[in-house]
Amino acid sequence: MKLLDRIIRAVLTGALLALCGYIIVRSVTIAGENGLFQNTPLLSAVYEKMEEWTAGTYIPVISYAGKETEKPDILLEMEDGVFPVYGYIRRQQEGGAQVESAGEYEMILRAQAQAEENKRPRETESEASQTETPAGENPLWDYPYLLNHYFSMDVTTTIDAQRLDGKTLLGMDMTMEKDASQPQILIYHSHSQEAFADSVEGDVSTTIVGVGEYLAQILREDYGYNVIHEDGIFDLVDGVLDRNLAYDFSGAAVAELLEQYPSIEIVIDLHRDGVDGTRFVTEYNGKPAAQLMFIAGMSRTADGQDIAYLPNPYIQDNLAFALQLQLAAERETPGLMRNIYLMAYRFNLHLRPRSLLVEAGTQLSTVAEEKNAMEAFAKVLDAVLQG
Structure with missing residues (x-):
């Protein structure tokens, strides 16, 4: 495939993903703000997962699901082309080459620039159970309490x-x-x-x-x-x-x-x-x-x-x-x-x-x-x- 064709395909793919991502993020956010998910625990949980997933996928910050799945080579190639930061971290996890790419580094810098303005807090209560601090011990020494x-x-x-x-x-x-x-x-x-x-x-x-x-x-x-x-x-x-x-x-x-x-x-x-x-x-x-x-x-x-x-x-x-x-x-x-x-x-x-x-x-x-x-x-x- 000619270089120009690859560039055009990458640009169009990126634009399409960005548009789809924006629509999903806004739809989920607006629905949540209007209380659509508040009355049903199941829907509320689904909403939280959708919000985290859309933030991690379409907003240029690093976020990964807990379970890794095998992807076809063509999808990995597309992922690397549109989101090179994902490819970089994947290769780190697989113990691959540690060669630094200017494109990957630039993507990370751009992600860092956007991250401070697109904060997505997670709930810490579910990750650190509430435990009682032993008598006489400073509660600030207790990790769940501090977090x-x-x-x-x-x-x-x-x-x-x-x-x-x-x-x-x-x-x-x-x-x-x-x-x-x-x-x-x-x-x-x-x-x-x-x-x-x-x-x-x-x-x-x-x-x-x-x-x-x-x-x-x-x-x-x-x-x-x-x-x-x-x-x-x-x-x-x-x-x-x-x-x-x-x-x-x-x-x-x-x-x-x-x-x-x-x-x-x-x-x-x-x-x-x-x-x-x-x-x-x-x-x-x-x-x-x-x-x-x-x-x-x-x-x-x-x-x-x-x-x-x-x-x-x-x-x-x-x-x-x-x-x-x-x-x-x-x-x-x-x-x-x-x-x-x-x-x-x-x-x-x-x-x-x-x-x-x-x-x-x-x-x-x-x-x-x-x-x-x-x-x-x-x-x-x-x-x-x-x-």
Whole structure:
């Protein structure tokens, strides 16, 4: 077959699958939102499985069914052509060649870019049974308790008791000796174009970048930290919004800054979440404040396979940092934090230990709510860093 014919066939196949997938995802989602499946347990269970399957198949993130089935060669070839990331993981599981393909890597990067905006949480209750903690033992040392009370998990990844060991995570030293003579905290934004309900077009100070500058200002003036705020734009290509390689671009900029300023110990990628029809708000010092959420990048698929293209030596450090901040917020600013969200990719969290991806509010939050949340977050961050 001629190369042009193969390209045309691949494009048409991809377009058809994308269209079918969109129709299925929207149909299932709309039906679920309208309560079609709520009254019948069987239909409800089917709906949950359909939602997970459609998310894993048509949204470009890594998700795999628990049972593997044999596929004809022609289907494997088509799968590899349209979704090369599937082919890559399949070959890893089969112990095949570890040769890296530029196409596979690019697909993984694109999947990572879309994953943060297309989160699909799974129920953790069914995976970790509720058990009573032995008398005298810290409940945070109990894996089921910790997972179900402080974490949410995307359908694309998984975690186990070894990786989520509360005793180990809470025993790790996350403190930092304050030294205002050199940069120690870096704040940046992989998605600089994220705005809020009352953002003013053309006014950067009313976007997530402006919120990041406010956080940097609080940390400098109120807590005495030396903070670098990187306000570069990584999600515009030729003036058009394009986030496919945003994490690649922002990661390169962060790596350069870390090389220039090796004293940096804390790296924060500040985002605004996007959840249809949902506004996460709490109260801090008598004022409305947007709720925050940490995203932890596991570099791991739903069937427990590490994503070799996305190594992250600091998964434990980042989990410990996020958990300790979560618990400090529970004491200092109750209601500020949503559960820590576990995802399959790494989101540049491999560049330094104590790296955070923070989702602040949603598109329905106001700029004032975002800034109030930064005041609370700065207080919690200082509490953990100073022990």
